[in-house]
Amino acid sequence: MDMLYPAGLQARHNVPWHNVREFGATGDGQTDDTAAIQDALDALPEAGGAVIFPPGHYLCETIRARSGVTFLGFSAWSYQASQKSTHNNGSTVLSPLHGDLECLLDWRDCMGTRIIGLTLDGQEKGEGMHGILSCHGGMEQNIAIEDCRIVRFSGSGVRLKKCWVWAVRRSLLGFNALDGLDASSSYDGWVIDNQFCGNGRAGVRGQGLAMVTLTANRIEWCRRAGILLGTHYTDQMSDQRLQLRPQLRPGD
Helix, strand or coil, X not given: CCCCCCCCHHHHHCCCEEEHHHHCXXXXXXXXXXXXXXXXXXXXXXCCEEEEECCEEEEECCEECCCCEEEEECCCCCXXXXXXXXXXXXXXXXXXXXXXCCEEEECCCCCCCEEXXXXXXXXXXXXXXXXXXXXXXXXXXXXXXXXXXXXXXXXXXXXXECCEEEEXXXXXXXXXXXXXXXXCCCEEEEEECCEEECCCCEEEEEECCEEEEEECXXXXXXXXXXXXXXXXXXXXXXXXXXXXXXXXCCCC
């Protein structure tokens, strides 16, 4: 870790960061690392900072995020067209400790929160569990999900509920029981350069969606539709419904 996070980094750039290993996280894929991860996050100053995840497989219950905090890892994940495959998860993975959770990362009422370079693997645990769950607290959020692999959740990979100002970029959201991204009732978003694959309902779902840009995404093999939209914003979409049917693999 010294090569990635030299001792002078914090002093030179005045960026507070906490390594979850220094707070007791093991990342061994067996130990409950909830308290260590939450302690590392909560110990950041009020203005926020970064929580660093060295390579490992971290099991935890729901982690409650804060405004101005970045979850940072170096997962280097890749793609594998199999729901059961885990060897392409990369080197830094977060998974739920058990199935009795609403979500793995709780971003409700957070502003300026980001996750970069991590794999979230729901391992098909529970029922209706989301990888990331967020909703606004009365103002623009400016949250971002970047360079992440979010797979195998029993709900949606990312559930944005009435979020204002958000971005999902350069990520893979696949093999989730519901949607890769469900942004229903959310506004002012950017969905750019992602891959959505093998989700049980849709790659991208948005009921009541407004002012969202989707650009240069690969969407494939989602069971109900690639993009599933419906809206009451008749001034912007004339109350249309758009369904892109799945393109199945040869032989399916």
